[in-house]
Amino acid sequence: MKNYKYSEVTPEKVYNKRRKFIKSVGLGLGSLTLSSMSLLNNAHSLENNSELTSYKDITTYNNYYEFGTGKGDPYKNSQEFKIKPWNISIEGEVESPITLSAEEILSLYPSEERIYRLRCVEGWSMVIPWMGFSLSKLLNKVSIKTEAKFVEFESVYDPEQMKGQRYPVLNWPYREGLRIDEAMHPLTTIVTGLYGKALPNQNGAPLRIFVPWKYGFKSAKVIVKIKLVKKMPTSSWMKASPREYGFYSNVNPNVSHPRWSQSSERVVGGSLLSPRVETQMFNGYGDEVANLYSGMDLKKYF
Numbered sequence: 001m002k003n004y005k006y007s008e009v010t011p012e013k014v015y016n017k018r019r020k021f022i023k024s025v026g027l028g029l030g031s032l033t034l035s036s037m038s039l040l041n042n043a044h045s046l047e048n049n050s051e052l053t054s055y056k057d058i059t060t061y062n063n064y065y066e067f068g069t070g071k072g073d074p075y076k077n078s079q080e081f082k083i084k085p086w087n088i089s090i091e092g093e094v095e096s097p098i099t100l101s102a103e104e105i106l107s108l109y110p111s112e113e114r115i116y117r118l119r120c121v122e123g124w125s126m127v128i129p130w131m132g133f134s135l136s137k138l139l140n141k142v143s144i145k146t147e148a149k150f151v152e153f154e155s156v157y158d159p160e161q162m163k164g165q166r167y168p169v170l171n172w173p174y175r176e177g178l179r180i181d182e183a184m185h186p187l188t189t190i191v192t193g194l195y196g197k198a199l200p201n202q203n204g205a206p207l208r209i210f211v212p213w214k215y216g217f218k219s220a221k222v223i224v225k226i227k228l229v230k231k232m233p234t235s236s237w238m239k240a241s242p243r244e245y246g247f248y249s250n251v252n253p254n255v256s257h258p259r260w261s262q263s264s265e266r267v268v269g270g271s272l273l274s275p276r277v278e279t280q281m282f283n284g285y286g287d288e289v290a291n292l293y294s295g296m297d298l299k300k301y302f
Contacts, residue, residue, distance in 0.1 A: 050117065050127045050267070052127050052128070053126035053127050053267075053268055053269050055194075055195045057126065057268050057269050058126060058128055058194060058195070058203065059075060059200050059202055059203060060072060060075045062074040062075065062202050063120065063122075063216065063217070064078070064164075064202060064203075065164050065169050065170060065174075066155070066164045066165050066172075066174065066221075067081075067162060067163065067164050067202070068164050069164070069169060073164070074201075074202035075202045077164075078200075078201035078202045079201060080161075081205075082161065083102070083201065083205050083206040083222075084102075084206075085101060086101060086206050086207075086224075087099050087100065087101050087102075088100055088101075088102065088105065088207065088224055088225065088226065089226070090138070090139070090141070090142045090225075090226045090227075090228075091228070092148065092152075092227040092228035093144065093145040093147045093148035093228040093229060093230060094142040094143060094144055094145060094228050095142065095143035095145060096141075096143050097142060098142055102206040102207055105138065105190070105207065106192060109133045109138065111132055111133055111192045111193065112131070112133060113129060113130075113131060113196075114129075114132055114189055115127065115128070115129045115130070116128060116130060116187075116189075116210065116212040117212060117283050117284060118210075118212070119215060119216065119251045119265060119279065120215060120217075121215035121217055121245070121249070121257065123260060123261075123262065123265050123266060124265055124266045124267070124268050125265045125266070125267055125268065125277075125279075126267075126268050126269075128194055129194060129195055129196070130189060130191050130193070130194050130210060131191065131193035131194060131196065131199075132189040132190050132191040132192050132193070132210070133189065133190055133192070134186045134187075134188065134189060134190075135183055135184070135188045135189065135190050135209065136183070136184040136185070136186065136188070138226075139151070139183065139184065139226075139228075142228075144180070144228055147230050148180055148228035148230065149179065149180055149229070149230055150179055150180060150228075150229050150230070150231065150232050150233055151177060151178050151179075151180060151183040151226060151227070151228055152175060152177045152225075152226070152228075152229050152233040153175065153176045153178075153220040153223050153225070153226055153227075154173055154175050154220075154223065154224060154225035154226075154227070155173050155174040155175070155220055155222045155223055155224065156222045156223075157172055157173035159172075170236045170239075171240070172236075174220060174221070174236045175220075175235055175236050176209070176218055176219070176220040176235045176236065177229075177232065177233035177234075177235050177247065178211065178218075179232075179292075180228075182211070182289075185288075185289060185292070187211070187212055187213065187285060187288055188209070188210075188211050189209070189210045189211075190207055190208075190209060191203075191204065191207065191208045192206075192207060203221070204219075204220075204221030204222055205222070206222070207222075208220060208221040208222065209221075209223060212283055212285055213250060213282040213283045213285040213286075213288075214248070214249050214250055214251060214283075215249045217237055217245070217249070218235075218249050232247060235247065243258060244257060246301065246302040247301070248293075248298075248301050248302060249302070250293070250298065250302075251279060251280070251281070251282055251283035252281060252282075252298055252302070253278065253279040253280070253281060254281070254298075254299075255298065255302050262279055263278065263279055264278055265277060
């Protein structure tokens, strides 16, 4: 896997703003800092020669049903969404449950650049220069009990601000979950921003999860609670349609969705004539995560 530098894959306009960004960035929740000018290691690098998706596409083409079911609804309907004050609790099977503000989290854990591919279950993909840090750093703060086998994420419930929650599209608030070893994997990220900027509302501000080897819906947005639990949680999409959306939801070109193939994907930002590309097992991160599923039947545990 090639290790890409920020300057190799990021538009010059953004790259030239890096120094200004490091010095002082009024990002609403506080300053993001870089722990490295380049990607830390191969696990944080881009899997292939794909170009970065444009900031415009990343921020205007979204699935975020809390703000509407259309791809453009999150951008249109989230601009006035208030993200201050914002607290996140970490509780359940832990020795030291805590509640931290988003500002405290940003100050405790410096952000680094992480260029990851996003693969939507609908069959489209992006390459996004996220800012963030490994979720494991935050979870280690609470001393996880041995009884904890899974991590459940709960998003905010605020139908006054989130008009999509006024309709029973899903069982609100949005919930997702990971097995404990998945949650503690260094690729599993708490996202704080993208393209060297604060995370936009339509992309899950103030803080969201991103799990690059799983379909995008596994990465919960606007999280307010992280709960360590003994039993596998039922995520929102599992509850809505268990035949179509399993707990693991690893990117797998060999396991089709009941209504479409997952063997290829459309790269967002290309022309209507651009060919689809082959989907990679675990979204291209198999070298890092395949060992988590050794001996598992990934058609059964989809």
